[in-house]
Amino acid sequence: MRQPASAAERAVVQKGWTLYGQVYSHGTTTVFTAMSGVDGMCRPLGYQAFVYSEGRYAGTLSPVPMDSRTDSSLTNIRLIGATRIAAEFARYGKSDPLCCPSKKSTVNYNLRNDEIPDLTPVNVNTVAMCQTNKPAEGSNNNDATSLFGKRWLLTEIGEQKLSANKLYIEFDKKQSRVSGDSGCNRFFGGFEINGTSLKFSPLASTKRACLTPEANRLETSFLRSLEETTRFDVQGKTLRLYAGERQVLVFTSE
The missing domain is CATH 2.40.128.270 (Lipocalin)
Structure with a gap:
């Protein structure tokens, strides 16, 4: 958890959110995370990632607040450029343990820096997290x-x-x-x-x-x-x- 360091973060805190985690920035674009509470292991509950352009609110990476270790919960953020963002979301199957979702979805966004900034998801790619044989096309293989x-x-x-x-x-x-x-x-x-x-x-x-x-x-x-x-x-x-x-x-x- 941390204290607000910008006008954008202060605006979010004034709405009842608690800031946590790092700030992602590229040029005039900033993305930061905030939550409404924590679970018994101090994992964030009701959390969201806020996107600001030139200090103006552009949108959120998820359409709804998320809980840790649940389907469609945000796990990673990448700023590819000032107008391009990628975010990864955990995708749980019915039999998946809470520690290990079987898939992840990567959503790519475009940010339009107009007088009223606009954040738009443009595509999504879902891949398996683990493969017992040869990795499928598009799957992670970060060895x-x-x-x-x-x-x-x-x-x-x-x-x-x-x-x-x-x-x-x-x-x-x-x-x-x-x-x-x-x-x-x-x-x-x-x-x-x-x-x-x-x-x-x-x-x-x-x-x-x-x-x-x-x-x-x-x-x-x-x-x-x-x-x-x-x-x-x-x-x-x-x-x-x-x-x-x-x-x-x-x-x-x-």
Whole structure:
């Protein structure tokens, strides 16, 4: 639990909510959680995630308040950019123990920063949490082994989607080395993994000049984003790299 630190949080507290957990922010967009009570193990009850844009209320991530360890309860928040948010919700089957929901749903939202901000869910993807055999397409496989033996093609930098480009990255498990193509040059370096935490050592590259300013900008942004990376997330053939809670790069495997 914590005290309000902004006008938006004070407005929510004045309505009877209690703030808890971290604040997620990207540019002028802020997401924070608040609850109406706790259970016997201090888990939040009647909780909600509030979204504000430039200090103005935009909406909530759930249409109704939630209770911990129940179906459709919020479990994770990711700010992909100032106008894009992803949230994960636990999905319980009838026979699932309270500790372990068998599925999760990921909802993606768009935030329109008009005079009256508007938060809109645009799609939802539900996957199994555990697989006894080969993971199904789209399911989580966040073991580090999911990174190796693949060429990961870059498809997004920040909020910019890319198409028909040759930028990629490959992970060498035996040597704990990474290499790839940044557009104008080849790059290489080391990496360290601990769970889903990922950190690259200072990257070196060849010294060819880019032919266009746009290629130079793309290469610089790509390499800088790699150096900022703190963790990874793999879902099926998609690899996402994050700097804290901010998504910086998205790849797809060949």
